[in-house]
Amino acid sequence: MSEIKIIPTTGRNNCGGRCIIYAHVRDGVIEKLSTETRGTPDHPVPLCACAKGLNYHKTFLGEDRLRYPMKRIGERGEGKFVRISWKEALDILTEEYIRIRDTYGPGSRYINDGCGISAIMCGDRMMQRLLALDGGYLGCYNSYSSACIRNATKITYGTCETGTYPSDWMNSRLIILWGHNPAETKFDSSTLFYLKKAKAAGIPIIVIDPRKNDTVLALDAEWIPIRPATDSALADAMAYVILREDLQDQTFLDNCCLGFDSAHMPEGADPSQNCRSYLLGEHDGIPKTPEWAEKITGIPAGTIRSLAVRYATARPAALIQGYGPQRNAYGEQSARGAILLSCLTGNVGVSGGYAGGTGDCSTHEQPSFPVPDNPYNRRLPVFLWTDAVDHGLKMTEYDGLRTCHQGIFDNPTGLTLDSNIKMIFNLASNTLINQHGDINRTVKLLKDTSKCEFIVCSDLFMTASARFADLLLPGVSMFEEENITKPWRYTEFLGFNNKVIEPLSECRTEYDWIRELAGRIGLEDAFTEGRDYEQWLRYLYEDLRTREPELPEYNVFREKGIYKYEEKGYPIPFEKEVRDPAHHPFPTPSGRIELFSTKLWHAPLKDFIPPIPRYVAPPEGPEDPLTRRYPLQLSGWHTKARSHTVHDNNPRLRKLDPQQLWIHSEDAATRGIQDGDLVLIYNDRGQIKVPAKITDRIAKGVTALSQGAWYTPDDNGVDVRGSINVLTSQRPTPFARGNGQHTNLVEVEKL
Ligand SMILES: Nc1nc2c(c(=O)[nH]1)N[C@H]1C(S)=C(S)[C@@H](COP(=O)(O)OP(=O)(O)OC[C@H]3O[C@@H](n4cnc5c(=O)[nH]c(N)nc54)[C@H](O)[C@@H]3O)O[C@H]1N2
Numbered sequence: 001m002s003e004i005k006i007i008p009t010t011g012r013n014n015c016g017g018r019c020i021i022y023a024h025v026r027d028g029v030i031e032k033l034s035t036e037t038r039g040t041p042d043h044p045v046p047l048c049a050c051a052k053g054l055n056y057h058k059t060f061l062g063e064d065r066l067r068y069p070m071k072r073i074g075e076r077g078e079g080k081f082v083r084i085s086w087k088e089a090l091d092i093l094t095e096e097y098i099r100i101r102d103t104y105g106p107g108s109r110y111i112n113d114g115c116g117i118s119a120i121m122c123g124d125r126m127m128q129r130l131l132a133l134d135g136g137y138l139g140c141y142n143s144y145s146s147a148c149i150r151n152a153t154k155i156t157y158g159t160c161e162t163g164t165y166p167s168d169w170m171n172s173r174l175i176i177l178w179g180h181n182p183a184e185t186k187f188d189s190s191t192l193f194y195l196k197k198a199k200a201a202g203i204p205i206i207v208i209d210p211r212k213n214d215t216v217l218a219l220d221a222e223w224i225p226i227r228p229a230t231d232s233a234l235a236d237a238m239a240y241v242i243l244r245e246d247l248q249d250q251t252f253l254d255n256c257c258l259g260f261d262s263a264h265m266p267e268g269a270d271p272s273q274n275c276r277s278y279l280l281g282e283h284d285g286i287p288k289t290p291e292w293a294e295k296i297t298g299i300p301a302g303t304i305r306s307l308a309v310r311y312a313t314a315r316p317a318a319l320i321q322g323y324g325p326q327r328n329a330y331g332e333q334s335a336r337g338a339i340l341l342s343c344l345t346g347n348v349g350v351s352g353g354y355a356g357g358t359g360d361c362s363t364h365e366q367p368s369f370p371v372p373d374n375p376y377n378r379r380l381p382v383f384l385w386t387d388a389v390d391h392g393l394k395m396t397e398y399d400g401l402r403t404c405h406q407g408i409f410d411n412p413t414g415l416t417l418d419s420n421i422k423m424i425f426n427l428a429s430n431t432l433i434n435q436h437g438d439i440n441r442t443v444k445l446l447k448d449t450s451k452c453e454f455i456v457c458s459d460l461f462m463t464a465s466a467r468f469a470d471l472l473l474p475g476v477s478m479f480e481e482e483n484i485t486k487p488w489r490y491t492e493f494l495g496f497n498n499k500v501i502e503p504l505s506e507c508r509t510e511y512d513w514i515r516e517l518a519g520r521i522g523l524e525d526a527f528t529e530g531r532d533y534e535q536w537l538r539y540l541y542e543d544l545r546t547r548e549p550e551l552p553e554y555n556v557f558r559e560k561g562i563y564k565y566e567e568k569g570y571p572i573p574f575e576k577e578v579r580d581p582a583h584h585p586f587p588t589p590s591g592r593i594e595l596f597s598t599k600l601w602h603a604p605l606k607d608f609i610p611p612i613p614r615y616v617a618p619p620e621g622p623e624d625p626l627t628r629r630y631p632l633q634l635s636g637w638h639t640k641a642r643s644h645t646v647h648d649n650n651p652r653l654r655k656l657d658p659q660q661l662w663i664h665s666e667d668a669a670t671r672g673i674q675d676g677d678l679v680l681i682y683n684d685r686g687q688i689k690v691p692a693k694i695t696d697r698i699a700k701g702v703t704a705l706s707q708g709a710w711y712t713p714d715d716n717g718v719d720v721r722g723s724i725n726v727l728t729s730q731r732p733t734p735f736a737r738g739n740g741q742h743t744n745l746v747e748v749e750k751l
Pocket residue numbers: 014015016017144145146178179180181184185186187208209210211213226227228229230231322323324325327328635636637638639640641642643644708742
């Protein structure tokens with residue numbers, strides 16, 4: 001028997017973990033994976049893999065891998081394919097590519113947002129590059145991750161760089177995790193590490209979430225159950241209490257904020273439309289009291305009152321929102337409500353506080369595969385691609401259509417599209433079906449081959465999206481090719497994804513066949529600039545090194561599999577703006593934190609989303625009259641057992657968190673449901689059959705199902721695996737035009 005070789009590598013799926021993986025390889029076979037379990041004095045946080053990371057080889061290298069190119073032979077979506085050669089695959093691809101380009105123009109081509117390869121060398125960027133060199137394509141903006149919180153943060157602070165390193169939370173006197181579940185849903189390795197330290201140091205931690213999530217258990221934290229999509233009502237009532245008790249940081253509000261009271265309103269705006277008047281009910285006669293919010297959120301008024309006082313008096317305090325609250329119907333307001341509280345209490349620009357919002361903290365540059373400017377110069381929010389398949393020609397700036405340089409709802413110019421989407425590239429993505437809202441609507445739309453005429457998928461498995469391909473190409477997994485991976489929110493390291501084994505069967509990287517396509521349409525030199533895959537990686541790394549001179553030589557980096565930047569302290573965002581606002585304006589149009597958004601004030605949306613952060617009852621929220629038919633709220637979350645849809649084919653991980661509907665014991669009792677019973681969850685959009693988990697770890701009137709299970713319809717179209725997007729909608733949020741996929745109403749029945 002030959003020796004075991006240990007090869008360092010990193011995961012590249014889109015879970016924020018990006019941990020270090022050591023592959024133990026003997027004779028070309030991966031025997032096991034291990035990880036970094038201990039930090040060092042220089043870098044105390046280990047980039048430690050969880051169960052997902054330690055299972056990559058079991059997930060990716062099984063019998064169910066796609067191994068050959070295939071073309072569709074049955075109806076689209078039926079799942080009938082036949083094996084073809086790579087030559088035939090390229091023939092079909094080239095022919096359809098040229099036909100669609102020449103018939104409908106460059107704007108008929110779309111690349112789906114997706115994140116199966118969250119690394120430099122990824123198919124979607126490569127395809128963007130090729131299409132940009134060949135007339136352009138319909139581009140996209142936003143993401144499925146953070147559309148609402150990003151737009152909300154941008155309009156309020158003028159930047160999304162509002163985060164600091166988690167080690168700073170050791171300086172907080174109270175930590176509130178608001179719809180944030182880092183024990184299960186990874187943003188990085190350091191968040192949970194420092195939260196555990198904070199807990200051990202005696203800093204109180206409160207979690208606000210419809211579910212008593214794993215983080216509550218891991219940190220032995222206090223749990224405040226809330227109805228989904230009502231976070232801004234809780235924020236309003238907390239703000240009301242803080243004002244009534246005179247606990248606000250008035251100096252901060254006066255010096256740094258726009259729109260909090262009538263004395264600080266933008267010129268031309270009705271001065272009575274400020275936050276304070278709204279909270280006190282000066283306009284609508286409804287003071288936003290804890291009693292008012294109790295009816296909406298389900299949180300007892302006394303709990304709201306004491307939460308508000310605790311937060312306002314424990315300075316500095318860090319109120320940290322995850323992305324769960326903003327993946328809701330009016331998710332922009334959930335994010336803005338939390339920012340309002342940070343401002344009201346003067347927790348912005350201070351160590352131990354937290355400004356709120358997206359919380360990016362980019363201390364180092366993130367490299368990416370280069371894409372030239374898109375000559376078609378039009379893009380849509382990622383969540384609206386199905387509309388562009390259906391009726392792109394009717395879409396306007398009101399739908400979020402904009403040029404590549406135009407901001408959201410900026411200077412409308414009457415922009416329109418030249419074509420509906422006719423060709424889709426869905427590369428390392430499952431958003432074609434599984435991860436987009438309202439699966440049944442998408443299925444119907446894509447089955448009609450007169451609408452979108454050609455779909456190319458590259459994946460590792462026969463996913464729900466892959467079943468809708470016309471041409472299905474087998475990609476390589478993280479073990480079969482090199483790449484450079486980037487961390488998520490805190491950019492303090494760079495990972496090298498080493499090649500561990502040879503590609504399985506006929507699997508090929510996206511670069512390989514996109515380059516060949518480029519050659520067939522006469523663009524090979526422009527596309528490759530003379531570089532092969534490995535040369536691109538080296539080139540992009542060396543290019544980055546010119547700006548990040550601390551990085552080691554390529555071969556050293558590759559051999560170690562990781563480079564951790566020297567820790568040189570961390571930024572406290574807005575420190576100087578808050579200390580000396582007269583000389584350091586915030587990067588907003590007014591130079592102040594725009595609690596009253598001048599942008600929203602001018603946008604044609606006032607009925608849905610007002611210029612100030614405040615609760616607006618969302619469609620399919622707990623106050624929607626639709627609750628008479630569908631009385632239960634259904635929310636989702638990102639489970640520890642998967643990275644979205646990745647690993648659902650791995651039985652070990654399925655066992656770690658079986659796909660079940662969480663339902664409160666009282667809601668189960670009124671429906672005669674026992675623990676483990678098979679139940680039908682339904683609304684007008686679809687039906688799912690899964691076992692019920694009866695638990696008091698969820699708010700009353702609320703159910704939850706983790707997102708990312710593989711859509712698996714039975715003969716009647718009922719999903720039998722628990723893919724939540726059968727029940728979600730494609731209704732975009734009002735301002736960001738984002739995905740409110742956590743806001744749904746359903747009914748549940750025992751089967
Ligand atoms: N294990 C794992 N980690 C992941 C991922 C994964 O798939 N698996 N995906 C990665 C990606 S791409 C992303 S974008 C992030 C996603 O990160 P998040 O968006 O933060 O994750 P979620 O699980 O959707 O939401 C976080 C918490 O918010 C709660 N929540 C849901 N709706 C509401 C609400 O209306 N109000 C309040 N207060 N809470 C609510 C959920 O119950 C959950 O506990 O995670 C990343 N990390």
